[in-house]
Amino acid sequence: MLNHQPKLAISADFLDAFSRIPRQIQGKVNVFVEKFKKDPTSSGINYESINGRDSRLKSVRIDLSYRAIVFKPDKGNTYILLWVDNHDDAYSWAQRRVCKINPESGALQIIDIEEASAIEAEISSRRIPQIPGRFDSIPDKYLLRLGIPDELLGAVRAVVTDEDIDKLVSKLPEEAADALLMLGAGYSIEETLTAQDKNREQTIDTDNIDAALEKDDSKRRFRVVENETELLEILAAPLEKWRVFLHPSQRRLVERDWKGPVRVLGGAGTGKTVVAMHRAKWLAENRFTNSGDRILFTTFTRNLAVDIEANLRKICSPETMRRIRVENIDAWVTSFLKSEGVTTKIVYDDQVAELWEKAYECKPESPSLTLAFYQDEWREVIQANKITNLKQYLTVTRTGRGTRLNRAERAAIWVVFEEYRSLLQQKGWKEAEDAMRDACSLLQNKPGETLPFKAVIVDEAQDMSDAVFSLIRAIVPPKNDGNDIFIVGDPHQRIYGRKVVLSRCGIDIRGRSHKLRINYRTTDETRKWATMVLDGITFDDLDGEQDDLKGYRSLLHGDQPVVKGFSSFEDEMNFISTYLQQLESSGTPLSNVCIVVRTNSLVKQYASALENLNVKVREIKRTQPDNLSEQGVRIATMHRVKGLQFDYVVLASINDGILPLKSALSNTADKAAYNSLINSERSLIHVAATRAKRCVTLTYYGQSSCLIPVTKAIPLQK
Template sequence: MHPKVAISSDFFSSVLKLPKAQQEKAVKFMELFRQDPTSPGINYESIQAARDKNLRSVRIDQAYRAIVLAPERGDVYILLWADKHDDAYEWACNKVLKINPENGVLQVLESQYIDEAEQLRQADRQAQAGLFVDIRDRHLIRLGVPEELLPLVRQIQMPADVDALKIKLPDEAYEALAMIADGVSLEEVLSVYDVSLQHEPAQIDTNDFASALDNPDSKRLFLLASDDEALQAMLDAPLEKWRVFLHPLQRKLVFRDWNGPVRVLGGAGTGKTVVAMHRAKWLAEQTLQDRDTRILFTTFTKNLAVDIEQNLKHICAPEVLRKIEVINLDAWVKRFMDKQGYPIKFTFFNDQKKRQIWDNALVLKPDEPDLSESFFHEEWEKVIQPQNVNSLEDYFKARRVGRGIQLNRALRKAVWPVFENYRLGLNDAGLKEAEDAYRDTLSLIQTKSIKLPYTSILVDEAQDFGQNAFKLIRQMVNERQNDLFIVGDAHQRIYGSKVVLGQCGIKIIGRSYKLRINYRTTEQIRLAAVAILEGIAFDDLDNGIDKQIGYRSLMSGELPLVQCFGNSQEEAQFILESLHALSPDDQAKACISVRRHVDIDRYKSVLTDAGFPFYQVDQNTLDDYHHPGVRLATMHRVKGLEFDTMYVAGVNDGVLPLTILNSDDPTIIREHEQRERSLLYVAITRAKRFCSISGFGTLSIFIRS
């Protein structure tokens, strides 16, 4: 029987830190190792000082070694680490690999923390009641806490103390305890990890490493070398672990059939889009039998659709990718209506003509009540369009909850001609607002009983879609198994308005999930971003409240650098000096992000004058990693992207929030400020390692507060 061979996530990370020549040798060794770990060309050496006697050293070259788990029983080989000889041995001496006796997961433990826990056990200090006193030892172990480290958990007294466990426990154990400490119910935490306290698990053989590697929860850390497609994905981009290593809850959402629509929420960096992409791949591979059927993956903007399609190419074979159609909804609607003989011209491509039509319509506004022009724009966007108001009778019945100015029946009749004339003006000009286009497309599909080729639709950035968009999406695929998979986060709503999926015919009861672990940013960056949104209530896309309880990052780093400069030149000079301190490779992993296009132009001039290379990422371009230089993009454009270093610049009073709003409606003002806060939150959470937040003159109230 052929040996079972696996490679750890940490091995790929360690190889990246090696010199280029040794990287190539390590990859060559890995190829030999995965083909035949018993090859005579591989010499396994015992590590005398290692606590785990299953660990072996193998030669990469004269000075570099790899560390391998090679148990005497089971014909299993796991490639764990690569480093200089002495550093590799030091790593091995501080590691112990254990199979959890309650859940069967293969875990990597640190010797020093095993010793620390043993000292607590001997001192009997773990006996005092602590934060997790109501959870039995066996149940903690079932949640991923190694039995050897239980005393470390038992000494925790306060929720804030849980952070000290981050570096001491396996990730799954820390995540579970952190969620409980943050107030997530034990029932929900157990559900995330598919753990039951009522039923006894099957007997676990703690020496059966082959079975442990087959455990789904072990696959967040270990990749079976027989998975050629996944291995190639890691070799192509070793840092892009999302391509292969998924969290247990992510795997649970991806690799199964669902009896109806699924909604997935999660803060920035929790991998919602990653889950949706893997879901699309799984559906295309497992559920499509008919050559004429396809999977549709849609999102809100064109550039996000382009980014998603590019990333799908990294995880999907060409024949699978051909089954997945990626397109933003507006583009899909235009293409569909054009083919049906109803060509559409959207108003957002004809802003000047749209303003002219509004000016003509506003001539009809009544003298009494004396309403501002902004009132009519807001009434149209908040009442007329979302509720499909097409007549005065419809307007009499329309709900106006949250609108600052009350209108009785007589006043509604007085203002109605403005809206009626605006719609007529659009029709005469052959223009459609997106809401009208969604509504017309839905009507056409229903009237003509048009059958679309989609068996499943995946929706990314769901928070930016409105009611009419979701009513259309519901009509585009039959109600069936695996029909809709919807991911979003209202905290990142920078375009649309609140939506209630249930009112669009999309029933998600019993199929709603929340991702809570941020894999992108450090905890320090996450906390700074979350502080921007403090005190604001956000919806869950279905008439509930989405709280960020249990939302955490597993990584630590520097605090974001917040600065206010005397003028724009000083701010630009700081950014230039900071960029010059980075290597060319790291410069290409940095981004300057600003609120306005005028600031893009300003920084283009600054970088050009300094002779500093840059690459502008706009609505029509991808982030081409082959192109040298710092990235330059608006805060809207960086949505869906990530960078090692972020310079969030020009965060000035009057810029965030942008003073373009001409309204005296407190609801509109509040919604505008909330969207602007969400935009800053989005920009900050693009940073993976370091974030600079700066302005000049007077900083934005969002930062000062």
């Protein structure tokens, strides 16, 4: 028996429009939508025709001044909320648009006909007839299958330059933008169709709205609402669309069975953490559903774990959250060892400084090496290669180390490492790497006993070591049904100086490696600047090969990043204070602005200075998520803002001697260590700048950091 109950879908565009209307009108919209959801065919809903391009787009009354635009089907029972605005603007929006099903991809698309015509005319006006179009050789049916609407084929055919592509991608449906960026970056049509999972021909019914809404491409723009509670939850947080809408490339990673470990790379803002969170939710709700099943979601630092858990609670029910454990990897190791009766204290760099000083007293006269060299050698050679005795150290490969050592020299300096390890043992301390290996050994030596974890989700993988991934492999041993390990990361955002080769840790990702290319957070102007900071650095792909940002683009556009220099700290602070006042007076809450600095001591200094200028400040803590309902400009270190986003970011005190830190530079042992530190600091600037959704401003006083791209510097302000 057919179900004739009317269905309601809501578009991402509707949420955008809803978020911008006055709060009192939002309340009226909520009342209307609840009524509409119950029965969109009710006689109390007065559909008004619009003299536009699509007769199925209708206006409905919110109050005397505001209208919603609804897709009212000629046949079928699915209604779609598309837009809400004041009367004239709502009508104007609807008159320019059509709602139609792409005949090759099957996705439901909203197309602005006037905008499509304008962008085609603009690109065509620059074209030189003798130069062939970039995509002339690709048949229309393949472009349509990739999601390009028929109305925009002319604009695509007119493309010649990268500038043309940049102009066009923001006008396309996002699945089409992703595909066009791949084609523009040099991928073949076959490679692009495969990457987009569109190499199979389909039979499409262009009148079947219900079937169209089931397509992954449509789910990026539309959500079929099951009940009133779900609808109200969506309207309560209209700007947090990541809860509801996934890009097709993201959904393909989340909602499927994988036969083994998966690695997902992507530049800043491409939604890697969103994908990881939705993957955890999907597994908990669709695959590992027994009451005793658990999923471990782990990341590198405690503050990131805090932020991720807070966001997971926004998309998961309490029952689902009960079966997802979110914990940074060091904290998990500590609790696991404790449960096994191991009471060793795990210690970190600042805690072992005194032990290193004592061990350094045992150094030989020759070769003459700095304390920093010994510490780097310990971390990058001895710990990285699990070396426990001199024989192993004499034969290990030291690729990448800047100071060469023959075997006699290695034998001479081994005494320092031996003394350091002895001092750790006397204290009953272990470094995190050793604790990881202890936990790994305990798991491997108990094959009959298993943890409750069915899967491990790993975020910020670029900052984790071989020891971490060997442990993760032990937490979830390989199994026939797969879905065991899901890894996301970006080597360009590596800020803790670690490199990993997954295959050496027993994690085989062959055939299950994927790339996200579209930045949904920052403007393309910010993306370009932040990427320029990394020019000349070679990055790995977490498995022994190189990674790049080929095809990485943003769909948003805005102001260029601004770099301003001042003669004194006081002048810099006066500028920042005035800038914050201007943002606030233009309607931007200061909770959407973050001042980002290099160190904790600078956080205190800048917070105090801002408060003295009567600016309310809230420091983002390591152990708790940021609460946007609390007023005040945010302030945090560059490390702490990892994983966060704000409308506006001010990178302050980008001074010589602070970026890179003078104290850290003075302790580098050799040229290799120096280069490693510089690259890490550049990645830190990249990370901090890409937290900005709308605009990033950099300030300094005195001499600017040498790491700021010179072409963007602005002279000292009077």
